Amino acid sequence: MNFDRYFKKLFGEDASIINRDELGGKDSIKGFGYGRPLHIELDIDGERKDVVLSTMKKNTFGHDHFSDRAQILLWQHNTFNKLPKHVKSFDVGFFTNKNELISARDADEFFIVTEMVEGSAYANDLDRIKDTGRLKGLDIERTEILASYLTDIHSVKGKDEDKDLYIRKVRDIVGHGECIFGIIDNYPDDLDYITPKELCDIEKGCIELRYKLKRLKNRVCLVHGDFHPWNILFKENNDFTLLDRSRGEWGEAADDVTSLTINYLFYSLLQEGEIKGSFKRLFDTFFNVYLEKTGDLEILETVQLFYIFRTLVVASPVWYPSISDLVRRKLFNFIYNMLECDRFEYEDAGRYFG
Numbered sequence: 001m002n003f004d005r006y007f008k009k010l011f012g013e014d015a016s017i018i019n020r021d022e023l024g025g026k027d028s029i030k031g032f033g034y035g036r037p038l039h040i041e042l043d044i045d046g047e048r049k050d051v052v053l054s055t056m057k058k059n060t061f062g063h064d065h066f067s068d069r070a071q072i073l074l075w076q077h078n079t080f081n082k083l084p085k086h087v088k089s090f091d092v093g094f095f096t097n098k099n100e101l102i103s104a105r106d107a108d109e110f111f112i113v114t115e116m117v118e119g120s121a122y123a124n125d126l127d128r129i130k131d132t133g134r135l136k137g138l139d140i141e142r143t144e145i146l147a148s149y150l151t152d153i154h155s156v157k158g159k160d161e162d163k164d165l166y167i168r169k170v171r172d173i174v175g176h177g178e179c180i181f182g183i184i185d186n187y188p189d190d191l192d193y194i195t196p197k198e199l200c201d202i203e204k205g206c207i208e209l210r211y212k213l214k215r216l217k218n219r220v221c222l223v224h225g226d227f228h229p230w231n232i233l234f235k236e237n238n239d240f241t242l243l244d245r246s247r248g249e250w251g252e253a254a255d256d257v258t259s260l261t262i263n264y265l266f267y268s269l270l271q272e273g274e275i276k277g278s279f280k281r282l283f284d285t286f287f288n289v290y291l292e293k294t295g296d297l298e299i300l301e302t303v304q305l306f307y308i309f310r311t312l313v314v315a316s317p318v319w320y321p322s323i324s325d326l327v328r329r330k331l332f333n334f335i336y337n338m339l340e341c342d343r344f345e346y347e348d349a350g351r352y353f354g
Contacts, residue, residue, distance in 0.1 A: 002100060060167070118235065120234055143286050170251075254302040257306075304338040
């Protein structure tokens with residue numbers, strides 16, 4: 001690691017390193033990079049300056065992912081100097097895979113650049129079916145393709161060190177700002193079809209489901225994390241591209257399964273007012289293919305919490321402001337039934353909306 005070049009950029013060309021060692025009296029930097037702070041003694045134009053260069057240790061307290069640790073360090077740099085008598089932060093940066101130290105102190109927003117892909121969102125297929133009432137052979141084929149794709153990625157099982165990420169995934173589904181607690185926080189307090197007290201009771205029930213799932217961390221597998229119809233772009237030849245993988249590489253297969261299949265149920269309510277017809281056929285097709293290929297009948301005991309999350313999204317007046325209160329009440333019936341359901345009977349999914 002070229003510490004000299006970095007500190008010259010930070011403090012000027014007159015800066016030079018006198019000594020460096022781990023805090024705590026060690027004279028080696030062998031363990032640096034795993035959360036051990038490094039003490040750096042500098043000479044800057046004849047004056048001594050002591051600084052500490054720290055990384056953050058990977059652990060299961062919300063620091064599992066690189067992005068978690070980056071978020072915290074960026075926040076610390078932005079706030080340390082605003083608090084009286086707090087230790088000052090000079091910079092924030094990152095190590096590259098070439099062992100270079102790069103400053104990020106002037107960053108205003110981070111960004112990502114991705115390739116441009118062609119295709120039509122799978123949601124457009126669902127809109128067409130709803131509007132025309134007609135199901136094509138193409139629609140059955142695409143449902144089978146998506147079920148088979150999830151079968152393939154979910155067959156990649158996590159290692160022992162990934163099992164804690166299963167617990168993290170389940171915890172995030174409940175408490176993450178993008179998930180159940182965050183979605184509920186954005187429900188207005190004056191709705192006709194749901195009260196704050198009822199939403200609070202739903203949250204409590206979700207915590208109980210979380211404790212049930214925590215025992216199943218051996219199920220950890222490769223996941224997409226946000227496998228919904230707007231993140232799936234189909235081409236005319238039925239090849240497809242996925243967008244916006246979210247909230248971690250490893251988790252519970254039910255996360256992806258429910259992210260897609262809740263839309264078959266939702267669109268059926270919009271089209272028929274109940275679970276039947278074209279979208280029920282797509283729903284059944286998906287589960288039949290997925291269960292036949294995976295043999296994972298246990299997933300019928302893990303979908304409940306994830307269906308609650310996805311149903312809270314489609315029932316939300318923020319995300320779907322124009323659907324009727326009647327449809328929303330049926331969606332909340334589904335949520336209440338998921339809270340009490342030990343094993344999801346997908347063949348008779350309509351009864352959960354009553």
